Amino acid sequence: MPLDxxxxxxxxxxxxxxxxxxxxxxxxxxxxxxxxxKEQISAATVAFLRQLGTP
Structure with missing residues (x-):
């Protein structure tokens, strides 16, 4: 895993x-x-994807 x-x-x-x-x-x-x-996992996944933004 990366340090960050x-x-x-x-x-x-x-x-x-x-x-x-x-x-x-x-x-x-x-x-x-x-x-x-599962709700916690889904919320964390959505938050991560939102950080990526859209190309």
Missing amino acids: AAFVEVQGGNHAFFGSYGPRPGDGEATVDREVA
Whole structure:
């Protein structure tokens, strides 16, 4: 990763929420619903894309 890479923590989510493969050992326990985590992921993605602007 570049030194200026930005990281966004998904509050209450776990590793399994980034895919549709089901839980795996080491994913950790989620403290929010999958939909709440997906909303956070979507919002962070949209914010990133907006920073890129339009060509």
